[in-house]
Amino acid sequence: MKHRSFRFLWMGQAIADCGDIFYIVGLIAILYGQSNSPFVLALVPFVNMMGRFGSGFLSPLLINRFSLKRLLVTSQALKTIVLWLLASYASGATSVTALLSFVFAIAFLDGWAAPASHAMLPRLVPKEELVKANSFFSIVSETVNLGAWAVGGGIVALTTGPFAILLTGTLYLFAIALLAGISDPVKFTLPKRETKAVSELTAGWRLIWKHPLYRTLHILIALEALANVVWIASILYVFVTEVLAKNEAWWGYINTAFFIGMLTGGILCARFASLIESSLQQAILVSSFGISLLTALFGMTAWPWFALVLVGCTGVFQQWKGISIDTCLQKAATAEELPAIYAVQQTIVSILFAAGSLAFGAIAEWAGARFVYMLAAALLALSALCAWRYRRHLQTN
Structure with a gap:
């Protein structure tokens, strides 16, 4: 560090x-x-x-x-x-x-x-410091977001x-x-042979699809990106006013609780980095099921203070899952593969979040905010079940 x-x-x-x-x-x-x-x-x-x-x-x-x-x-x-x-x-x-x-x-x-x-x-x-480095990066990011x-x-x-x-x-x-x-220890070299633009644009997608570990991780990432739409301001605001029956100040409290949870999760991951490093598969499985359960409980509760506790715990588990997935990916992929993989990852998350924002907003207007959170919990449960079903792929060695 x-x-x-x-x-x-x-x-x-x-x-x-x-x-x-x-x-x-x-x-x-x-x-x-x-x-x-x-x-x-x-x-x-x-x-x-x-x-x-x-x-x-x-x-x-x-x-x-x-x-x-x-x-x-x-x-x-x-x-x-x-x-x-x-x-x-x-x-x-x-x-x-x-x-x-x-x-x-x-x-x-x-x-x-x-x-x-x-x-x-x-x-x-x-490589042995990746969990600690990812945790520290997340702590800094959440501190910036919080303040x-x-x-x-x-x-x-x-x-x-x-x-x-x-x-x-x-x-x-x-x-x-x-x-x-920054001094990059990996020397950059241009590709020796020219390739078609279409082949370059699809290389990362093909790499992820062919590699069981990359494919499994990105299924989890995609499902979570879609489910995380429920935390955008427009949907959370409706939940606070209609379900929790609180004013706008509570929208701010819940956002703050979430960021504090993320910050706490980053600190815990840094503190127990060696333990997480040795059990990345278990960390992904436990955090996946935990996030699904916490989101379902949040959607069902009508108690404002309990909702704050739940959303704070959700932040902890999301940080745990995100750091574990990042570390798992970074340990398995080569220096040449990672940029293409992260480019695909950003594309997936961006399009799903943008489309999900519109879709979930329409669903919230039609069926209510509580239903949207239960739908998100179902998507996260599906993510957890996929992690369990393909747990043998979540191995970096």
């Missing part, structure tokens, strides 16, 4: 993530002030996910032509330019369509960085939305400097 390049990676990523939240908070303030429409605000995460989907789908073309470090730095540099253009545009008369176009462009550029960052991590630490929204809201309240966006561009400069300091 004392590796210099690893420090540059997590620090650069943390600053970039913090800037991403400031920019979204500033943009939401601008959009709401202009449109006064909750529907327009709901389009922000949808457009963001579609941008990531497009980038994830096309990123194999870049991964085969440029080093991971170059992709990280270039992505952040281009995002900085777009952010400054957005800040300049947002300071005057604005169009909702134009603002959402900026969201798509930034998400598209960020989509290069996500697979590169995930694939870079196992190159910078020894940056409140700080971003305070910045917008004291200044303006365009100022928050301009501040993000400044933070991105620090992130660029840190990411540029």
